[in-house]
Amino acid sequence: MSAKFVNEDLNPQQTETDTALRQLNAQLTEKSRLLQTTLTSISQGILVFDVQGRVDIFNPRVCELLDLPERLLASRPTVQALTRYQRDRGDFGRDAALVEVHARNCVLGVAAGAPDDLPSHYLRVTPAGRTLEARTQALPEGCMVRTFTDVTDYVQAQATLQKNEERWKLALESTGDGVWDWHIQSGVEFYSKRLLEILGYDVGDVHLQARGEFDKLIHPDDMAQLLRARQAHFDGLTSTYADEHRVRCKDGSWKWMLSRGMVISRDAQGLPLRMIGTHTDVTERKKSEALIWRQAHFDTLTGLPNRHMLRDRVAQEIKKSKRDGLQLAVLFIDLDHFKEVNDTLGHNSGDRLLVEAARRISDCVRESDTVARMGGDEFAVILTELLDASSLERILQKILRALECVFQLDGEQAFVSASIGVTMYPLDAGDIEDLFKNADQALYVAKGAGRNRFSFFTPALQQAAQNRVRLANDLHAGLIGQQFRLVYQPIVELASGAVCKAEALIRWQHPTRGLISPVEFIPIAEASGLIVAIGEWVFQQAARQVQAWRTALDPDFQISVNKSPVQFYQRGKTKTPWAQQLQAMGLPGNSIVVEITEGLLLDTSSSVADQLLDLHDAGIQVSLDDFGTGYSSLSYLQRFDIDFVKIDQSFVRYLIPESTDLALCQAIIAMAHALGMKVIAEGVETAQQRDLLAAAGCDYGQGYLFSKPVSAPDFEAFMAAQASRTPELTA
Secondary structure (H helix, E strand, O other): HHHHHHHHHHHHHHHHHHHHHHHHHHHHHHHHHHHHHHHHOHHHHHHHEEOOEEEEEEEEEHHHHOOHHHHHHHHEEEEEHHHHHHHHHHHOOOHHHHHHHHHHHHHHHHOOOOOOOOEEEEEEEOOOOOEEEEEEOOHHHHOOEEEEEOHHHOOOHHOOOOOHHHHHHHHHHHHHHHEEEEOOOOOOOEOOOOHHOOOOOOOOOOHHHHHHHHHHEEEEHHHHHHHHHHHHHHOOOOOOOOEEEEEEEEOOOOOEEEEEEEEEEEEOOEEEEEEEEEEEEEEHHHHHHHHHHHHHHHHHOOOOHHHHHHHHHHHHHHHHHHOOOOEEEEEEEEEEEEHHHHHHHHHHHHHHHHHHHHHHHOOOOEEEEEEEEOOOOEEEEEEEOOOOOOHHHHHHHHHHHHHHOEEEEEOOOEEOOEEEEEEEEOOOOOHHHHHHHHHHHHHHHHHOOOOOOOEEEOOHHHHHHHHHHHHHHHHHHHHHOOOOOEEEEEEEOOOOOOEEEEEEEEEEEEEEEEEOOHHHHHHHHHHHHHHHHHHHHHHHHHHHHHHHHHHHOOOOOOEEEEOHHHHOOOOHOOOOHHHHHHOOOOOOOHEEEEEEOHHHHOOHHHHHHHHHHHHHOOOOOOEEEEOOOOOHHHHHHHHHHOOEEOOOEHHHHOOOOOOOHHHHHHHHHHHHHHHHHHHEEEEOOOHHHHHHHHHHHOOEEEOOOOOOEHHHHHHHHHHHHHHHOOOOOOO
């Protein structure tokens, strides 16, 4: 009964167990089927080895990749047997030793129970030419799985990429550039042989390939800029990376390098993985740029800042003075009589004088001040942080004293002085343009006041400058509106009292200001260049007048006209040479005498010399005005065939018997006659002066003793009176 009871109790339980077992088997069958399907469908070949090293599981793909019969693997060969089978077929080729080592290590690893130490992977080439990557992975309980992946396409792509990179590097290096390759995450850096050569390093200097070593060669002042440019490219803000910086060479010197490159690979998050680029040596270009910049901002002769740099310095100092509440002064300095020194001693001596003048001016100011050369013989100074006027005047006096000392120039001595115009910020002006304008106006006054002095800008100077500007504008209108007229002063032959010459002098009848003296408007006409047109008008009026007087008064009558140096320098603005104009009027060249100043003779340019010789060849005589007041040289007098010398009125004004002035006049007359020139004395106002000059052999006299400058009709009346021996027309 009990047995029956037991049997009856066990049957339901057995049924449940059987059911569970059937379900489990079904699940295992399904999983096996799923596993087999998976193994069949994947692209990798798979071999699973059990703890004894025998093939336990494989898929069709491994048979395909290794060209193995399915029945062989189904026989569950060991690793060693399978390796021997493949070796005997010649499957391993040149990779045989590598494969056998891996197989042996695999067996040893399994036997030792240390599968974690198994080699991870290797590459091998099949007889069919496919490249396989074999990977071994340990499984629990001493089993192993080995996968085979066909990486032929990847390997070939890598080989192609490497070949292309080598070609790219060779191509770049052929241009003289150095190549670099940076694997950013690992820190591995490659620098080409050419790049190392540029910097004086050897291929053996392998320490440069280590992480961050090359960056240590970058100049500290350039590092921040480089990092900014690099980070901007990393962040995608720039399509390429480019930066110029200095790199220390092996010998300790520095070279400017242009570094260019780009990131060629990034990770999934966009972080840079690899960057390649070049280094170009731009040291010579940088030197050239520095030279060009210096030439653009500094005077090549003296090394001082030029006008362009001066403007930048003034702008900087204005900002500083505005911030600190201090004053600054701008000085314009002009060397008096420099042109005469330059012309007499030559341009080389003139250049040496300018260099020495620059040094002397610089020695008179502080290092914080600026001395600049504006051009020619003009300098400028910026005096900063001025506390009072007395300190400024001490500096001005110091500059004047320094420049009036003798200049020793290769055995020759030269003397110059200085005229200085001074303006103050913010007292006189608040910007650069007004400061420069004010300083120039003050300089104009200093020169006009006798030179070798300084003059401060005042509002009155500004008014005077504005008057000059208005006068320059009025000159244009005056020429068009026929506001000019000529007057004529007789030139008398002292021995006979005959008048056969006259000097033409210009007068300006301004419509509102009345008669304006030539002393006032001629300098403005010269500065504006209008003197060329005015001079041309004077010549044409004088030519027509002498044509009439040669018919009415004397067939040999001459009229002298003054020709400004500016007219010689701007000869291109005269359409027809004077000689041709005279010829067209039927007048001989000697009907006009051209009066020039002594300074013109000191001009060594071929243009001036050619023009003077052209006048001589055309028969136009030349008279040297105000002789004795300038820097004439006897060699110049001979060289240019001067016809007349005019003794300046300053030597005639106080002419009395046994005076120094008389001795000077006698010497001038004797010298001129010895050189074949005739002499005209200006400013003759007394009979005694006339008689002393005549006794000394002076050829002609001109002055108020004979007549003041008069209009053409009055001059004709004067000549008629002379002819009838009536009393002379006097002032």
